[in-house]
Amino acid sequence: MKCTFRILRFDPVEDECPYFEDFSYEASEKKSLLEALMDVRNEQDTTLSFRYSCREAVCGSCAMVINGKFDLACRTIVDSLGSSLIVIEPLPNLEIQKDLIVDMEPFWQALHKVEPYLFPAEEIPEKGHRVEDRVMEKIDQFANCIMCGCCYSACPVVSRDERYLGPAALAKLYRFVRDPRDRRGFPRWSKVSTETGVWGCDTVFRCNEVCPRTVRPADGIESLRRRVVLGKIKQLFKRER
Amino acid sequence: MISHDILVVGGGLAGLSAALAADTRLSTAIVSRVHPLRSHSVAAQGGINAALGNSPDEQDDSWERHAFDTIKGSDYLADQDAAELLCEKAVPAIYELDHLGVPFSRFPGGVIAQRPFGGAGFSRTCYAADRTGLAIVHALYEQSLRRQVKVYGEALVTKLIVENERCVGVVIYDLATGQILPVRARAVIFATGGYGRVYLKTTNAYINHGSGIGIAYQAGVPLKDMEFVQFHPTSIYPKNILVTEGARGEGGYLLNNKGKRFMADYAASAMELAPRDIVARAIQMEIDKGNGFDSEYVLLDLRHLGEKKIQKRLPSVREICIKFLGLDPAEKPIPIQPAQHYSMGGIDVNDRCATSLEGFFAAGECACVSVHGANRLGGNSLLETVVFGKIAGQEASRHLEGLERKEPGEKTLLDEALAERNKVEAWMSRTSGEKAHRLLNRLKLVMSEKVGLFRTKSELEEALEEIREIREDYGRVCLSGICLRYSQVLVNMIEFACMLDLTEAITLGALRREETRGSHYRLDFPERNDADWLKHTLITLKDGRPEVSYRPVRITKYKPEERKY
Numbered sequence: 001m002k003c004t005f006r007i008l009r010f011d012p013v014e015d016e017c018p019y020f021e022d023f024s025y026e027a028s029e030k031k032s033l034l035e036a037l038m039d040v041r042n043e044q045d046t047t048l049s050f051r052y053s054c055r056e057a058v059c060g061s062c063a064m065v066i067n068g069k070f071d072l073a074c075r076t077i078v079d080s081l082g083s084s085l086i087v088i089e090p091l092p093n094l095e096i097q098k099d100l101i102v103d104m105e106p107f108w109q110a111l112h113k114v115e116p117y118l119f120p121a122e123e124i125p126e127k128g129h130r131v132e133d134r135v136m137e138k139i140d141q142f143a144n145c146i147m148c149g150c151c152y153s154a155c156p157v158v159s160r161d162e163r164y165l166g167p168a169a170l171a172k173l174y175r176f177v178r179d180p181r182d183r184r185g186f187p188r189w190s191k192v193s194t195e196t197g198v199w200g201c202d203t204v205f206r207c208n209e210v211c212p213r214t215v216r217p218a219d220g221i222e223s224l225r226r227r228v229v230l231g232k233i234k235q236l237f238k239r240e241r
Numbered sequence: 242m243i244s245h246d247i248l249v250v251g252g253g254l255a256g257l258s259a260a261l262a263a264d265t266r267l268s269t270a271i272v273s274r275v276h277p278l279r280s281h282s283v284a285a286q287g288g289i290n291a292a293l294g295n296s297p298d299e300q301d302d303s304w305e306r307h308a309f310d311t312i313k314g315s316d317y318l319a320d321q322d323a324a325e326l327l328c329e330k331a332v333p334a335i336y337e338l339d340h341l342g343v344p345f346s347r348f349p350g351g352v353i354a355q356r357p358f359g360g361a362g363f364s365r366t367c368y369a370a371d372r373t374g375l376a377i378v379h380a381l382y383e384q385s386l387r388r389q390v391k392v393y394g395e396a397l398v399t400k401l402i403v404e405n406e407r408c409v410g411v412v413i414y415d416l417a418t419g420q421i422l423p424v425r426a427r428a429v430i431f432a433t434g435g436y437g438r439v440y441l442k443t444t445n446a447y448i449n450h451g452s453g454i455g456i457a458y459q460a461g462v463p464l465k466d467m468e469f470v471q472f473h474p475t476s477i478y479p480k481n482i483l484v485t486e487g488a489r490g491e492g493g494y495l496l497n498n499k500g501k502r503f504m505a506d507y508a509a510s511a512m513e514l515a516p517r518d519i520v521a522r523a524i525q526m527e528i529d530k531g532n533g534f535d536s537e538y539v540l541l542d543l544r545h546l547g548e549k550k551i552q553k554r555l556p557s558v559r560e561i562c563i564k565f566l567g568l569d570p571a572e573k574p575i576p577i578q579p580a581q582h583y584s585m586g587g588i589d590v591n592d593r594c595a596t597s598l599e600g601f602f603a604a605g606e607c608a609c610v611s612v613h614g615a616n617r618l619g620g621n622s623l624l625e626t627v628v629f630g631k632i633a634g635q636e637a638s639r640h641l642e643g644l645e646r647k648e649p650g651e652k653t654l655l656d657e658a659l660a661e662r663n664k665v666e667a668w669m670s671r672t673s674g675e676k677a678h679r680l681l682n683r684l685k686l687v688m689s690e691k692v693g694l695f696r697t698k699s700e701l702e703e704a705l706e707e708i709r710e711i712r713e714d715y716g717r718v719c720l721s722g723i724c725l726r727y728s729q730v731l732v733n734m735i736e737f738a739c740m741l742d743l744t745e746a747i748t749l750g751a752l753r754r755e756e757t758r759g760s761h762y763r764l765d766f767p768e769r770n771d772a773d774w775l776k777h778t779l780i781t782l783k784d785g786r787p788e789v790s791y792r793p794v795r796i797t798k799y800k801p802e803e804r805k806y
Contacts, residue, residue, distance in 0.1 A: 011724065030479070030565075041730070042678045046720075049727040051279075054446040056482045056561060058375055059279040075564045097417065098727045104276075117383035118342030128293075128336045130351030136344055143344045143369070143376060147278050181342065 001027045001079050005040060007048070008089045010096045018096065020087075027078040033088075034062055034073040037100075050100035057212060060148035064100050065089040070150040070210035091153035107152045110165045114173040114192060119184040129181050142175035145215045151207035163196040167207035167217030170198060174220035177227060186231045193228045242654065243393070245270045247637050248411065248426035250398050250453060252277030254374070254623060255605025256432035257381040258630025260390045264638035270391040272413060272424065274448060274732070277382050277392060281434055281446040282626065285374025286557060287487035288356065288366035289338075289627075290620035291331035295352045296364040304328040306362060309799060311621060314360040314516045315614025316759035316769065317801035318466070318777070318794060323592045323610045325797065327621070330628045335367055338627065342380040344369050346554075356490045356554075358619045360516035360806070366620040371485050371557045374623060393424075398453070399661050399735050401429065401460040401601065404653045408460075408601035412661045414735065419725030421662045423654035427644065428600045428637040431457060431588060432630060435606040439740050439747075440581035441682070441689040444476050444483040453607045455739020457588045458746065462596045463781040463790075465609040466586035467743070468750030469760050471617055472694050473582030474520040478538035480565055481580040484558050486619040488543060489513040491554050495524065496540045496574065497532035503539075511806035518616040518760045519806060521579040525694050528578070540574035547571070579694060583622060585613045585760065586750070589779060594633035600640065604633035611777065614794075615759025665725075668734060674719030677734050684711050684737075684744060692748050697764050701752040708748060712741045742782070749787055750778045771801050 003025055010018035023040050034052055041048040051061040055074045062073040067087055078086070094102035151167040152158055158166050170192065176182045177189055192198050198221055207217040245268045249256045252273035263269040271277065294302040307328040312319050339345055339353060346354040346368055358366040369376035385392070393413070400412040402423065410425040436451020437443035458464050474495075475484040489495070495513050497503045507523035508515035515523075524539050533539050543551055543558075548571040551559055555570075562570050587609040594602045594610075605626040612625055691704035715737060723730050756770035757763050776791040 011726070013726070014724075032480075032565075042676065046722060046728075046730045047724040049724075049729070051275075052729075053275050053279040053448050054281065054284050055480075056284060057564065058283050058372070058557070059275075059281075059446065061275065061279045077565070098724075101727055112386060115387075117387040118380070120340050120342070124333075124336050124340045128339050128353060131347055132351050133347040133349070133354070136347055139344055140370070143379070144372070146283070146375065147379075176342075179342065179344075181340065 001084065003027055003078065003084045003086055005036070006085060006087045007099070009099050011098050012096065029079060031078045032074050033066060033076040033078055036078050037073060049098040058146060060146035063091055063148040063150045063153070063212070065091065070154050072148060072212050075212065091149055093153045093155070093159050094149070104149055106162060107149050107166070107168070110152070111147070111169045111172065113165060114169045115184070116169065116172045116176070118176055118179060118182050120181065121183050131180055135180060139175045139178050141215060142171050142220055144213045145171060146213055148212060150210045150212060151217050154206045154210040156204060156206060157200050157202050161196065161200065164200040165192065165197055167221065170224060171215060171217035171220035174224050177224065190228055190231055192224065198224045198228060242423060242425055242651065244425040246426070246641055247428045247430065247634075248272060248424060249430045249432060250411065251280070251432035251434060251605070251607070252392060252394070253280030253282035253432060253434055253605065254378055254381065254626035255630035255633070256430070257378070257385055258627045259430045259432055259604055259634035259637070260385055261381060261388065262631040262634030265388070267638055267641060270393060271385075272393040272396050272398060272411070274395065274397045276394045277385070278378060280378060281449050282378045282623075283375045284446060284483065285623050286371040286483060286485035287358065287490065288368035288373045288620045289335065289377070289623040290358065290361070290365045290618070291335040291367060291624065292328065292363070292365055293332060293335060293353060293355060293367065294363075295348055295355050297348070299363045302363040302365060304332060307331065307365060310361045311612065311618055312614070312799045313804060314616055314618040316616055316804055317771070317775065317799070318469070318614030318758060319612050320592070320610065320795040321797040321799055322795050324612045326592055327612045327625060327628055331624050334624065334627050338377060338380065341384050343376050346370055356487055357514060358490050359486050359514045359520065360511070360618045366487070366490065368487060370553070371487055371555045377623065377627070397732055397735065398456065400657060401456055402654055402657045403460055403598065404650060407599045410654050412658045414731065416727050416732070419728070421658055421665065423658040425654055427641055428602065430594070430633045430637050431601070431603040431607050432605045432633070433607040435584035436740070436743050437581050437584070439685060439688050439744050441685040442476070442481050443581040444473055444481055445581070450733070450736040450740055451584070451607070451743050452736040452739040454587055455742045457596065457601070457603065458742050458782055459739070460598060461782060462598050462601065463589040463779045464586060464746050465589040465777050465779055466611055466615075466750070467746040467780060468754055468778060469585035469615050470581060470747060471517055471583035471585060471760050472521040472579040474517055474524050474579055475541050475577040476580035476582070477561070477566060478576040478578045482561055482565060483582070484541060484575060484577060485555070486517070488541060488555055488558055491550065492546055494542045495520070496542050497527045498534055499532060503527050503532065508806040515806040516616055516618060522694055522762060524577070524579050534576065538576040538578040541577045542574040543570045544572065544574065583617055585609065585611070585615065585617055586747070593636045594629055595636060602633045602637050604629040615761060665731065668718070668720040669723060671719045672721055674717045675714060677718045677720065677730070677737060680711060680714055680718060681733065681737055681740070684708065684740060687711070688744055688747070692744070692751060695762050695764050696751055698752065701748055704748045705745065705752065708741065708744050715741060746780045746787060749789065750780060753789055754778060775801065
């Protein structure tokens, strides 16, 4: 299939502002957009820059906006897009470092703020932890996240308030809050009970829509809200006693 | 100048494990060509082996049995004491991963679930559905955040710096700024992964060019057993994306174009769960005999497992098939063919992960201890990364304990970086010449066609000759018009030189080894020959040429016998 890639180009060192550049490309059957971009780079313009690694939708490197839709370039099959003009843009809400490469630092910084790691007990239990599979299943959805940044980038709250932690970080926090092996207490994690944390979400579910891994981060945010309220009520009762 | 006590190169599982195990009083940093979460370790699907004995009717599993399976699977080329170390440490390693947050799938009662894998006498492979690598990388990366391990992301190491026969640092190409800089380190640990992309058909990520192994070789460190290249039986045709061995572990069948489970002809008792070398060869033989489809593939049939089990145990495989092939494995069999998957060989290290170069350590797929010998069992590579990654971190720390805190000369470091910079500038100033990616494709084609599953003297000789020709052409490649910031083209060009060395070492090792063992199948020498070849191949760069030598295999208590499955 003959098509035109209209790619947003920008080199902050050389260019005053971003611009679109067209590349014509003959896509063979089942060609992924990532493979196509590599061909374009190799044959037409060696300065064209984009991130990639696994090419099988598990490393989260190649998120971008393709004909207005957030997705991973590697799992986007060119001839399935049903259009000969393909507009390719970097993830919004993040600064462009070069062409389709954006600065992910704000995304990582937001993640770090939720302390996105298990707080283990002092001792490893002999013969390991006992956790029923149905409990593990509760966190499976969130553990499936590949940190591609689609949700953060598509989030309307992030776009107007850069202090907002964003969907991926909050969903990750929920994954640990639900993990029976985690030892962080309510006072520690409930510090996200703020306008830039769980209460910042507009519940328009853009994150659920754009996630290429069906993590549904908003589910995690909603559940965190419920747990915050529940936790606060419990604290009140404790104090009264 | 950036300076650390321990510099870990590579942010995948071996690198993260090493950084987490390093002495916290030392300054440790990871430098990685991609963000650690983009490492190829995330693509590991099926699982990680340990003799936990959690499967209800298999509680008598033991690490000794695991060691035996590993050694037999290796076609007796593994160093037996190293394989024993790996398997003994496996059990506490899994409990530690679980304790650090890896969301392993569970059996009723809450213990870690285990599934059968190829070449194993027991259900020994622990898993997190079919995204075990992803789960473990994320958990360890998260713990590295907790420990505030410094990470330099998107920086490609291009050279090891050696002064007075000691490793004192590396040169990096920093993609974001386009700068080429020295990094000083008192100890360097390579955890740079495998070289899958020297083959045209591979399950590996695009980043797996194997340059870490090449850089070590160029610094004079020997490479071991490079001729042993694992071809995974089941990669999706035509994209060669992996379908985990777990798919067969859960009960999947391999079918030829007559609808027959052809493994009955090759491994009557283990069937689809014979070791990978045997299954991959069987598939290729079926295809070559005309029993495949379009002379390219056979089928992996999961339909009888039912949609529910496929969705629960193999969700990523299902997702990949739907997304990349437009095919639901619950409804249709998956077209599969063998593809390069893993490098058994690598940087020669001992079981403390030390190399012949003082202050330089290696772990994971880039290293060869050897625990996998001539054929690795599925589920043992993730295990190797966490066990030996940890050992590398501990040993590098211990190495520094006894070392006086003398800073290596700044001049050597700056000079080496300058030399690298000059090399790049020379490439960029050339105005005409062949494009590097086309030349690289030629190299990959040679490897896939002549140094693949089945090998002969004449083809290996041809391959060596062609690699040498490509090396000459590489000297004339043109790189004009590139921008130094975020240049994957420059990355590929730098790594290409390493790939030439690696392919030469693989091919030379394969040519010299006149026997068939594990993944190394010589049509002209179809038998294993323990009398002459129960030994490791070592290839060292001496005066610009590869020099081949050998070292005996360490045997403890498992007497080499014929492999039957």
